[in-house]
Amino acid sequence: QVQLVESGGGLVQAGGSLRLSCAASGRTVSQYAMGWFRQAPGKEREFVAAINWSGGSTYFTDSVKGRFTISRDNAKNTVYLQMNSLKPEDTATYYCAADTKRFRLVVPGTEDFGSWGQGTQVTVSS
Numbered sequence: 001q002v003q004l005v006e007s008g009g010g011l012v013q014a015g016g017s018l019r020l021s022c023a024a025s026g027r028t029v030s031q032y033a034m035g036w037f038r039q040a041p042g043k044e045r046e047f048v049a050a051i052n053w054s055g056g057s058t059y060f061t062d063s064v065k066g067r068f069t070i071s072r073d074n075a076k077n078t079v080y081l082q083m084n085s086l087k088p089e090d091t092a093t094y095y096c097a098a099d100t101k102r103f104r105l106v107v108p109g110t111e112d113f114g115s116w117g118q119g120t121q122v123t124v125s126s
Contacts, residue, residue, distance in 0.1 A: 002026045002115045004096045009120030012086055020081040020120060022096030030074035033099035033108045036081045038092035038122075047110055048094070049081060059107050063089075086124045093119040 008020040022034065035050035049070040050059045058070050069082045079096060097113035104112070 002029060002098050004098060004115055004117035006094060006096045006117045006120040009094060009122045011123045011125065014086060014088055014124055014126050016086050016124070017082070017084045018086065018122060020083065020094055020096075020122075022079040022081075022117060024077045024079075024098065028074075029077055029079070029098050031102040033104050033112075034070075034072060034079040035097045035099070035108065035113055036070065036079075037095045037097060037110070037113075038090075039095070039119075040092040043092075045095070045110075050108060051079065053099075053103055057107075083122070086122075088124045088126045091122060091124050093121050095119045 002024050003026045005023050012018055031053050033050055033052050036048040037045050038048050039045040047061055051070045051072055055072050067085045072079045096117040098115040099108045099112055100114035
């Protein structure tokens with residue numbers, strides 16, 4: 001069982017940047033796709049970004065394309081979410097998640113993520 005711990009959240013003004021980290025322990029995640037999700041108060045959890053096991057493919061929800069990047073350092077068992085040009089609507093709790101299948105060849109769906117962190121809060125002020 002993998003444990004995921006997110007960090008890097010905080011309060012930032014609109015237009016600012018934050019870098020979230022997701023550190024995995026318990027087992028390596030280098031063979032698994034990793035994803036970031038977010039949930040704002042009163043809203044359902046939504047997909048934000050994902051990266052395949054090798055780091056060669058990345059996927060983003062439309063609202064963050066061009067502003068967010070996702071990367072991974074398999075040597076550190078860590079995944080990152082770089083968030084630039086932040087907007088108030090990006091305010092949410094951000095969660096890291098690990099795919100349940102190794103070496104998946106297609107984009108994992110939300111239901112394919114089986115391990116979740118406890119989240120880190122991101123607040124963007126206008």
